Amino acid sequence: xxxxxxxxxxxxxxxxxxxxxxxDDLSSSRNREFxxxxxxxxxxxQTDIAAAPTLARDRLxxxxxxxxxAPTPNAAAPITARTAPVEEFLAHAAQVARxxxxxxxxxxxxxxxxxxxxxxxHTAYERALSIPxxxxxxxxxxxxxxxxxxxxxxxxxxxxxxxxxxxxxxxVPGGRGKETSLFELVPNEWLASRLVLRRxxxxxxxGTSAYAEFPLxxxxxxxxxxxxxxxxxxxxxxxxxxSFIIMTEIxxxxxxxxxxxxxxxxxxxxxxxxxxxxRALAQLHTVRDHFxxxxxxxxxxxxxxxxxxxxxxxxxxxxxxxxxxxxxxAHPLPKSRPQRLVHGDIGLHNLLVxxxxxxxxxxxxxxxxxxxxxxIAYAWSPLLRHLLTWDEFVAGYREHGGEPxxxxxxxxxxxxxxxxxRNSVYVAMHYDWAANGQxxxxxxxxxxxxxxxxxxxxxxxxxxxxxxxxxx
Numbered sequence: 001x002x003x004x005x006x007x008x009x010x011x012x013x014x015x016x017x018x019x020x021x022x023x024d025d026l027s028s029s030r031n032r033e034f035x036x037x038x039x040x041x042x043x044x045x046q047t048d049i050a051a052a053p054t055l056a057r058d059r060l061x062x063x064x065x066x067x068x069x070a071p072t073p074n075a076a077a078p079i080t081a082r083t084a085p086v087e088e089f090l091a092h093a094a095q096v097a098r099x100x101x102x103x104x105x106x107x108x109x110x111x112x113x114x115x116x117x118x119x120x121x122h123t124a125y126e127r128a129l130s131i132p133x134x135x136x137x138x139x140x141x142x143x144x145x146x147x148x149x150x151x152x153x154x155x156x157x158x159x160x161x162x163x164x165x166x167x168x169x170x171x172v173p174g175g176r177g178k179e180t181s182l183f184e185l186v187p188n189e190w191l192a193s194r195l196v197l198r199r200x201x202x203x204x205x206x207g208t209s210a211y212a213e214f215p216l217x218x219x220x221x222x223x224x225x226x227x228x229x230x231x232x233x234x235x236x237x238x239x240x241x242x243s244f245i246i247m248t249e250i251x252x253x254x255x256x257x258x259x260x261x262x263x264x265x266x267x268x269x270x271x272x273x274x275x276x277x278x279r280a281l282a283q284l285h286t287v288r289d290h291f292x293x294x295x296x297x298x299x300x301x302x303x304x305x306x307x308x309x310x311x312x313x314x315x316x317x318x319x320x321x322x323x324x325x326x327x328x329x330a331h332p333l334p335k336s337r338p339q340r341l342v343h344g345d346i347g348l349h350n351l352l353v354x355x356x357x358x359x360x361x362x363x364x365x366x367x368x369x370x371x372x373x374x375x376i377a378y379a380w381s382p383l384l385r386h387l388l389t390w391d392e393f394v395a396g397y398r399e400h401g402g403e404p405x406x407x408x409x410x411x412x413x414x415x416x417x418x419x420x421x422r423n424s425v426y427v428a429m430h431y432d433w434a435a436n437g438q439x440x441x442x443x444x445x446x447x448x449x450x451x452x453x454x455x456x457x458x459x460x461x462x463x464x465x466x467x468x469x470x471x472x
Contacts, residue, residue: 006045006435006449037442040450043129051128055121056089062117067092069110070099090316097322101309105330111323112467118320119460126457146240150183150197153239157232158190167193172255177206177365179242182249194249196228200242203433206426208365211235211243216364219290225280226360253359256351259423260454261382264348270356274387275396277351277358281379282400285372287341294339294370301328301418308425313435315428315448320456320463324421327463333371333414338405340372346379372406377415381462413469416462424455 083091096114099106106114147169155161169183181197198210214233221227228247235243257264305325308314343350344366352360376397384393394407431448433439 034442037446041442041445044449044453047125047129052125053084053086055124055128057085059117059121059124060085060089060092062120063089063092063096066110066114066117067095070095071102071104071106071110093317093319097319100319100322100326105326111326114319115323115327115460115463115467118323118456119464122320122453122457122460125453149240153234154185154191158188160190161188162186177201177208178210178363180362191231192248194251195231196247196249197240197244198247199240199244200237202242203439206365209235209243210245210365213364213367214245216290216367217245217247219287220284220364223283223287225283226276226358227364228360228362250352250354250360253352253354256348256353259347259349259382259451260458261386266386268356269353269387273353273356273358274384277346277379277384278388278393278396279400280358280361281346281372281375282397282402284343285340285375285403285406286401288339289369290341291367291369294368296335297371297418298329298332301325301421304422304425305329308428311425311428311432313432315431315452317456318424318428318452320459321421321424321428323463324417324424324459327466328414328418328421331414331466333411337371337373337411338403339369340406341367342370342372342375343367344370344374344378346375347383371411371415372402373408373411374415374418376407377412378419380412381416381419381458409469413462413466417459417466420455420458420462424452424459427452427455 147166150169151164151166154165155163158165165185165188167184167186169181172180172182179199179201181199183195183197185191185193185195187193198213200210211233214230217227217230221229228250231246231248233243233245234240237243308321308325343361343364345363346361350361350363351358352362380390380393388396397407398404427447430439430444431452434445434448
């Protein structure tokens with residue numbers, strides 16, 4: 001899909017969202033969240049229109065050379081004197097991506113130059129970007145029908161409750177895998193007054209079930225990890241449009257922030273935040289069961305690569321994702337790596353803080369038995385590296401039971417590339433949904449544009465660092 005076509009769809013989404021905002025008279029916190037998403041989408045599209053032509057023109061010679069040196073024949077549309085710089089740049093980038101899909105591997109020198117070129121472009125693109133950031137902890141009132149459905153369900157499940165036990169109900173912004181809502185009950189003998197609903201979405205990038213998180217949360221709470229207390233689980237989707245769980249609310253806490261460090265004010269975190277997160281990771285990684293043995297990491301990579309190739313409408317520039325997959329498959333980790341319980345998506349976007357301190361770890365939908373280096377990479381790359389040194393991390397991790405093998409630097413580097421490559425697939429799916437009209441909300445456009453572009457920058461960054469460390 002062309003930039004102009006995607007821009008047209010984004011503007012329709014903005015118009016519809018504005019109409020809903022005005023009609024529903026939503027809270028100022030929701031308006032700030034909407035403004036943040038809208039600002040990021042429009043800033044990306046503006047950068048594509050205003051800055052990308054210059055960025056592409058200044059780098060054309062380098063990408064022409066890469067494309068010409070590619071070992072696969074050039075199947076792109078012919079490039080003429082009338083071809084715009086951006087179109088030619090994207091054509092050469094597409095040729096590089098096709099090369100990475102071929103069975104014949106490129107030379108190490110060509111691959112290294114492709115990574116360097118990708119990092120150079122995405123670094124310049126991010127510098128050309130200017131986006132105001134905002135993050136809030138609460139969202140809009142849910143349509144009355146959803147509130148009424150939850151009210152009926154609770155009255156059925158707990159007959160002693162009044163027919164309408166809800167005092168309030170609102171959706172938490174974000175949540176690209178599950179929908180999270182906060183609600184308050186009238187005083188009663190059966191349930192706490194402040195609770196959280198976590199519900200499956202019809203369109204979900206992860207394909208996991210909220211219902212399956214219930215026994216895991218029970219076990220994690222018993223281990224003393226900072227998690228919400230699970231109250232009930234419902235497998236039948238008919239009640240609320242998806243299976244769900246209900247948990248206690250972590251009161252007086254706020255969402256930690258966004259996945260990417262540059263979107264957060266890390267100065268708001270207390271000195272104890274990083275050590276407490278390191279301790280929680282070490283404690284989690286002492287668990288050796290709960291799930292069946294984890295999948296081979298290479299099978300996981302191949303599965304996501306096939307998923308990515310199957311996306312019909314990808315963001316126009318996605319060569320960093322292709323480079324990530326190629327490097328991961330060419331540098332497998334030893335099969336002897338430890339297998340422990342891992343969260344699978346640790347970051348500020350899945351943490352709650354209270355007065356700057358770690359209050360809870362949320363969203364356990366991607367938890368599995370796998371390599372603890374995966375969690376360490378996810379936490380280190382976008383977050384902990386800004387808060388403490390590597391030696392401080394190692395000391396804290398060891399102090400609370402973490403094993404030396406878990407933080408092997410090559411394994412952490414491998415999973416750092418994997419983290420952003422995997423996430424790029426998830427947000428590319430959002431781009432596809434937005435491009436094809438399957439979702440029209442501005443959060444979906446934000447994920448498919450702004451978040452995808454950020455994953456491209458971070459994949460190139462982590463690949464460049466990995467190549468320096470491994471010399472391959």
